[in-house]
Amino acid sequence: MSRSHKKFPVVKDKSGPSKKFAKRLSSKAVRRYSSGIHAGRMYRKIFCSWIINDFWFYKSFREAIRDWETSDVPAVKAKTKKQIINEWEKYYYRK
Numbered sequence: 001m002s003r004s005h006k007k008f009p010v011v012k013d014k015s016g017p018s019k020k021f022a023k024r025l026s027s028k029a030v031r032r033y034s035s036g037i038h039a040g041r042m043y044r045k046i047f048c049s050w051i052i053n054d055f056w057f058y059k060s061f062r063e064a065i066r067d068w069e070t071s072d073v074p075a076v077k078a079k080t081k082k083q084i085i086n087e088w089e090k091y092y093y094r095k
Contacts, residue, residue: 010058011057059092061085061088064085065081065085
């Protein structure tokens, strides 16, 4: 089993209409670029790839534990600390 983990704990929107539309806009910008693309990675200078991921969710490990300890939601309170840690690792730590 792989032991790799994310270097920056963040969750991105991986699908949906906004993502498809942003990819379509980036493709249009690259296709309509008048000077031509000389190198393979030149398209990155034409359209910023960071714009494609609209929603980013970041929560540090300490924030996850603090949210669990101070939460008033019964569904969150019912979970154990081990379950909260496993959930955080699932979404933010593991690849």
